[in-house]
Amino acid sequence: MATAGDIVTNAVSAYTDGVPPASAFPTHPKTWHYVCPEADLARGPKGRRLFGHDVVAFRTEQGNVAVIGARCSHLGANLACGKVAGETIQCPFHNWRFGPDGTCVEIPAEKKIPAFARQHSYASVIRHGVVYAFNGPVALFPLPFFADENPSDFVAAPAFSFTADASWLMVASQGFDTQHFESVHERRLLRPPRLERVSPFALRNRWEAEIVGVTFRDRLLRLLVGTTVALDIWNWGGGGIVVRAAFAHAYSRFLVFFRPLEDRRTHFDVHVFAPRGLAALTLPVRRLFTRGHLESEAAQVRGTEYQPSHLIGADAGMIECFRWLAAIPQTPCRPGINGEHPVQASACRRSTP
Ligand code: FES
Numbered sequence: 001m002a003t004a005g006d007i008v009t010n011a012v013s014a015y016t017d018g019v020p021p022a023s024a025f026p027t028h029p030k031t032w033h034y035v036c037p038e039a040d041l042a043r044g045p046k047g048r049r050l051f052g053h054d055v056v057a058f059r060t061e062q063g064n065v066a067v068i069g070a071r072c073s074h075l076g077a078n079l080a081c082g083k084v085a086g087e088t089i090q091c092p093f094h095n096w097r098f099g100p101d102g103t104c105v106e107i108p109a110e111k112k113i114p115a116f117a118r119q120h121s122y123a124s125v126i127r128h129g130v131v132y133a134f135n136g137p138v139a140l141f142p143l144p145f146f147a148d149e150n151p152s153d154f155v156a157a158p159a160f161s162f163t164a165d166a167s168w169l170m171v172a173s174q175g176f177d178t179q180h181f182e183s184v185h186e187r188r189l190l191r192p193p194r195l196e197r198v199s200p201f202a203l204r205n206r207w208e209a210e211i212v213g214v215t216f217r218d219r220l221l222r223l224l225v226g227t228t229v230a231l232d233i234w235n236w237g238g239g240g241i242v243v244r245a246a247f248a249h250a251y252s253r254f255l256v257f258f259r260p261l262e263d264r265r266t267h268f269d270v271h272v273f274a275p276r277g278l279a280a281l282t283l284p285v286r287r288l289f290t291r292g293h294l295e296s297e298a299a300q301v302r303g304t305e306y307q308p309s310h311l312i313g314a315d316a317g318m319i320e321c322f323r324w325l326a327a328i329p330q331t332p333c334r335p336g337i338n339g340e341h342p343v344q345a346s347a348c349r350r351s352t353p
């Protein structure tokens with residue numbers, strides 16, 4: 001039954017009214033990104049290309065982890081090729097040193113530090129042995145996880161990654177695309193999906209379906225976990241998807257962090273979870289199923305693009321998603337709004353083992 005906060009998908013009549021133009025969306029939405037396994041930092045700074053910038057993650061000698069802009073504010077050398085020196089990272093070119101908050105703290109050849117000597121800094125968090133960064137100095141919402149569940153009760157499989165030949169807008173809207181549940185996933189809906197704007201940063205969709213697919217994976221799924229599935233999908237910030245699937249005899253949980261690439265494609269990093277204890281032994285199988293599921297979907301959505309004037313009534317769930325995506329705040333708003341607590345850059349925390 002829909003609650004007061006729900007948006008029933010078939011309630012959109014003038015469906016093209018208010019559909020945002022492509023220019024309404026940020027190129028790189030402010031959200032959390034997968035950076036690298038924490039263990040990689042034992043070998044030194046790690047460079048990544050994220051949200052249109054070169055960034056570097058490093059662990060200081062005292063064990064703090066930071067993510068800052070990688071292009072040195074002096075003459076642009078890549079700090080990922082530098083080294084950690086105490087609580088700083090040292091540029092490989094003229095040895096300028098920068099702290100975890102991006103501040104230049106030492107120029108060996110000169111005492112005065114100019115104002116431009118400063119790197120961008122990014123809020124970061126370590127969870128399940130993985131470093132995540134937000135594309136801004138202050139995170140606008142916490143690193144997503146499954147609603148009402150504690151990260152320390154779960155173990156995570158090593159992330160897997162792939163690239164989809166689709167724009168990030170199409171990827172972000174997939175969890176709200178009612179038509180594709182049947183056409184791509186071969187799930188027959190048992191009742192209309194329920195969409196809910198949980199906060200300015202989170203859109204949720206819940207739906208129940210019968211598994212009617214004829215693929216080997218679906219036949220095995222019906223045999224092992226039952227014939228129906230209830231999906232609970234959250235999109236956080238436009239770039240993080242949290243999926244919990246309740247089958248008759250099992251749960252499946254995974255997080256997807258995705259980001260736009262500069263060639264209009266979209267990069268995925270996926271984490272699959274299992275409860276601690278005996279269920280953790282099933283993690284490799286869960287990872288295998290999830291990977292097969294997502295990669296086959298990526299192949300099917302190849303080449304898709306946002307075309308607002310081509311949306312129809314059956315796309316109402318996607319339309320609601322696009323409206324929400326265009327309205328996500330991209331700068332800090334009131335602290336604590338809807339339970340969000342900004343996370344400052346350089347305050348890298350371990351929330352779970
Ligand atoms: S380019 Fe980094 S110190 Fe000169």
Ligand SMILES: [Fe+2]
Nearest residue numbers: 174175180297
């Ligand atoms: Fe899908």
